[in-house]
Amino acid sequence: MVDDSQSFSISEEVVGNDATLVLGGELDAHSARRLDDVVDDLIARRTTSIVIDLEQVSFIDSSGLRSLIRARQRLGDEPQSVRLRKPQPGTVRLLEITGLLEHFAVA
Amino acid sequence: MSSSTGTEIGREAGADTDEAGRSSTPGGTASTVDLAFPAQAEHVRLARLVASGLVAQAGYSVDEIEDLRIAVDELCSLLVDNAGVDARVVLTFRLDEAAVAMTGEVAVPGGMANFEFDELSTLILRAAVDRHVVRAEEGRLVVELAKFRPDRSQSAG
Numbered sequence: 288m289v290d291d292s293q294s295f296s297i298s299e300e301v302v303g304n305d306a307t308l309v310l311g312g313e314l315d316a317h318s319a320r321r322l323d324d325v326v327d328d329l330i331a332r333r334t335t336s337i338v339i340d341l342e343q344v345s346f347i348d349s350s351g352l353r354s355l356i357r358a359r360q361r362l363g364d365e366p367q368s369v370r371l372r373k374p375q376p377g378t379v380r381l382l383e384i385t386g387l388l389e390h391f392a393v394a
Numbered sequence: 395m396s397s398s399t400g401t402e403i404g405r406e407a408g409a410d411t412d413e414a415g416r417s418s419t420p421g422g423t424a425s426t427v428d429l430a431f432p433a434q435a436e437h438v439r440l441a442r443l444v445a446s447g448l449v450a451q452a453g454y455s456v457d458e459i460e461d462l463r464i465a466v467d468e469l470c471s472l473l474v475d476n477a478g479v480d481a482r483v484v485l486t487f488r489l490d491e492a493a494v495a496m497t498g499e500v501a502v503p504g505g506m507a508n509f510e511f512d513e514l515s516t517l518i519l520r521a522a523v524d525r526h527v528v529r530a531e532e533g534r535l536v537v538e539l540a541k542f543r544p545d546r547s548q549s550a551g
Binding site for chain 2: 320377381
């Protein structure tokens with residue numbers, strides 16, 4: 288088994304119906320499942336919008352992008368339902384390559 | 395390592411034969427590294443580490459290393475997603491003066507692969523590498539990637 292305990296982290300802050308998730312490390316097929324679970328749990332607790340802080344995400348792949356899309360879809364597919372904060376240049380490049388940048392509010 | 399659940403890394407320096415039929419620089423020195431691991435998502439990070447380490451050692455730029463890291467991740471994710479039970483991903487990295495080439499394969503259930511390769515992965519690979527091929531053959535799914543050194547792209551292509 289590969290120990291991924293140091294390769295990905297999620298912390299959350301919830302105020303009312305708004306949540307902020309601070310991600311750290313590598314968001315790939317393995318860690319994206321954890322993000323999906325956290326988003327599902329937030330929605331079950333009536334969260335209606337999520338800010339996802341990507342400043343500390345050093346790597347993201349198509350699985351990570353799919354998790355971001357999934358989060359937005361689960362929150363009604365509204366432009367402001369999922370906002371991305373401080374993505375690294377590599378993350379921005381991937382969003383551009385895949386045409387997803389225009390589908391997310393990025394701050 | 396001989397364990398069926400372990401990871402295997404082998405390195406053959408100066409190899410002059412390419413079983414996958416990739417192009418090589420005539421007279422150039424090639425280096426081949428093999429990596430095998432269980433077809434599970436948690437192990438893909440290891441492939442990224444090996445890929446980035448190898449191409450960094452070969453003098454690729456930071457941007458090229460990032461491209462190859464994302465490319466090998468997409469390659470491995472496709473193999474893992476379509477792998478049979480207890481299958482192992484086998485990767486071969488081949489570096490020479492002209493390019494870095496990666497071939498990955500995994501056993502798939504049902505003899506022929508009914509694989510899915512989504513649009514996001516395709517867009518990423520088109521941007522990250524110069525060549526990618528996905529094919530199913532004899533109960534295996536095989537993916538080939540290649541990225542040429544910028545100053546060799548004309549002669550190697």
